[in-house]
Amino acid sequence: MNQHHIPGQPIFPIESFDPERIENALAVMGPKWTTWTVMTMAQEGRPLRVRDVAARLPFVSEQLVGRRLAAMHADGLVTRADTRRGAPYQLSALGESLTHVHRTLADWSRNYLSSGAIAEAERVEDAVQRLRLRHTTAMVQVLGAGGPMRFVHIAEQAGLDYAFTQHRLLRLQADGLVTRTGPRHGDPYVLTEAGQALGPVYATIEHWSAPLATRRAPAPPTPVATAQRTHSGVPLGADGARTAAALRRSAAVPTSLFSHAPQPQPRVSVSVTAQSAPGRSR
Template identity: 65%
Template sequence: MPATGLPPTFSIASIDAQRVEEALARIGPKWTTWTAMTLAQVNGPVRVRDVAARLPFVSEQFVGKRLATMHTDGLVIRDHDRRGRPYRLSALGASLAPVLRTVSDWSRTHLTQEPMAEAERVEDALRRLHLRHSTTVIQALDSADGPMRFTHIVEQAGLSSGLAPQRLLRLQADGLVARTGSRHGDPYVLTDAGQALGAVYASVEHWSQPFALRSGTAASRPVKAATRTHADIPLEAGADNARTAAALRRSAAASHVMFSHAPQPQPRVPAAVTAQSAPGRGR
């Protein structure tokens, strides 16, 4: 069983890919997790300059822009909503804790066990997930009976033939999709990391419910209890659903802070910043 105490499998096919991608677009941009964790650690109103002082590898100007975007997306609030007022996490931002915990566990299990700051680990994972149409491609491959050819992926995911090659190449580079051979036309499959994304997607989808309902983009079908990863889901009839909901409550209770893993050294500068040879990670 995963370290989160969650049930071992979640269905990628059952998630609403559009809703997941809209949610990932809010939490995936670079430095969002670092900023959210900084606000969570302070646990009170913080001005832009004070957030920047805790993130010396990011300019104050960029921190201000990131906080402004997070404010627009509902992740942070400011008293009286006036310019210059300090920021703090909103209820929606604070409720990210179980989501970030699930993403971190997935990364540690399927991507890399290399020691790094937890915020850096989550941001590295979200960098692989938040690009548009990535979720629909992964969902299409997951629903296939076996390896899937390029034309079938394009059709199933509703992509243009021009965008599909770029997205597949990126997903391969990020370790989520693999090709079954080196010849042109060889089909694609999900890697172990790609197949294990069910819990991540379910957690993100459930977290997105408040703003999805406000924006009118909520899924037309209800989210099954077995795919939810927050503690505020209702118990439904049946022993299996009751056990699942209880497990999810335990997971959320353990995530009352942004991360409840054992503390790890937090490097002053992320490896992604200091690595001279690493390509830029624009978001």
């Protein structure tokens, strides 16, 4: 299958990327509120203490912001001048370079998934959640190279258990990356337009992830049985209600979290609406 291509845009064959490297990078970017934190710190452009970040993300507790920043520090997205309690954080070069990745993910989401008015950070986090699960990249690559395919052939090509492959295909369909060619059991699967357009997204993520190879040992392969226990039965919107409730208590978020405007954004809070607030989370 030929991937979707925009005239004038470089062609990136989906099957040409390292799926483990991409998924390891998505694992660093993927924890909830990471994107919001990175965008907030990029907007400020200076070292911030935990309470400073939390004040700009009023729908997230200060304790959670502290844990997220500690994890981001371990992953190399932020740095600290020293280890004193309360010492400020600032984006590392790796964290700053996420801006281009975020823009690519947001453009892909806006063009192929949803053009609705939602916060830019929410759009990016949603896109990451669609892509980050183990073996998603490998299955997309198999379909990109050889689709349409029945699920048994996808499983064989990707080296996965049949039951796990069926479960992951359900998730890929819910995420808008894969569809079936017909309603009957056994009808082949194909990539959607969004799935076909993932080449530039994978290229951007793989390029960004180069420094991670020196920081993180390759993740051990996830046993299929473990992956089934981990992912099966989990509602796609498990924490959406909690997020929505938190946002109802909020009055403002930084403006740059809503768009990647080329001009410096004023540090003026804007009202969070139901449409533009982070609500679809998985």
